[in-house]
Amino acid sequence: MFSKKLGYALAAVMLFLTVVAFIMGRPPHRDERIYPIVREASPFTVEQSLGGLKIRRKDDPEFKEEPDAVNFYHRLQALERQWAQKHLRLEGMTLTILDRNGTISKRVPLRNDKEKRFVEEYYGVKAR
Template identity: 70%
Template sequence: MFSKKLGFALGALVIFLAAVAFILGRPPHRDARIYPLVRHYSPFVVENGLGGLTIKRKDDPKFKREPDTVNFYTQLQALEQSWAKKHLRLHGNTLQILDDRGKTLKEIPLKKPSEKRFVEEYYGVKAR
């Protein structure tokens, strides 16, 4: 009933769509040294459940986001960027993490230009 060419074309289409979804759903590059240090102070937690990944806040039990797989990391990054506008400051080669009142919790020296570029691009924080 179906020709072999049609079967191969459908198979190739499925593989192509899976590859596109995989590429779009990849997380952005995160610096291996800086991101874990900042994440410790970030209010957002990623939980893995039966329905997929969920974004929750440590300080607000009512906050819960369940974006689809393709948009998960972009929504997580947008939430982290909105938090970073108030809680992260970049002074030269030093990253300051602030509390809700603006008091410095931790200062992280940035050792490489790539770390500074990561903070500027991922969190959207510009040097002052």
């Protein structure tokens, strides 16, 4: 009924699509030192359930997003960027984290340009 060539072609297409989905769904690079510090102040948490990963807010129990696997990390980054515009300040080589009231919660000295570049690229915060 089907030839072996057709079976191999279908297998190759499936493998190709799997690799492309894997590459597109990869999370963006996160700095090992800075990201965990900022994540403590961030209102977003990631929960794992039977249906996949969910993004929730610590301060709003009604907020819940369930993006598909390919777009999950990109959506999380977009939400974190939106939050960072109001709550992160980059002043020279110091990252200032503000709480909900706009008061200083924490100051983090950045060790090198790589960490500064991460804050600018990942969170979209520009130095003042």
